[in-house]
Amino acid sequence: MLTLTSxxxxxxxxxxxxxxxxPETGIRIAxxxxxxxxxxxxxxxAPEAGDEIVEEEGARVYLEPGAAELLxxxxxxAQVDPQGDxxxxxxxxxxxxA
Known part of the structure; x- marks a missing residue:
């Protein structure tokens, strides 16, 4: 299963x-x-039908089935640069x- 860094x-x-x-808003990866x-x-x-849900410390990631398999x-x-990107x-x- 996909893991999340801090x-x-x-x-x-x-x-x-x-x-x-x-409140259930998250990031979806497809x-x-x-x-x-x-x-x-x-x-x-919200997640779509069939999405795998990864939740850690209030952060939600919804994985489309193909993405869940790849990940x-x-x-x-994730990183934020000085410009906020x-x-x-x-x-x-x-x-x-390996």
Missing amino acids: GAVQVIRTVTANPELP SGVNGSQTLSLSVAP QDKTLD VAFTIGDSPGTP
Whole structure:
């Protein structure tokens, strides 16, 4: 299952903390079409049917089934640069064989 770093948890909680958004708002990761390993990330008000839900310390990530398969042994991290732009990165989970 996808794991979240503390940086990812902080960024996701900040992005989804808008009081005008539903309380179950999270980040949704979807895979590309036709088996592509391209991933897209968006803010989602709730999971879609079939999504896997990863929740840690109030940060919610909804994984479309194809994305869940691609990311099953990965870690999601996030950083904010000095201009306020967010960059999400995906890496191997600690303890994953190389």
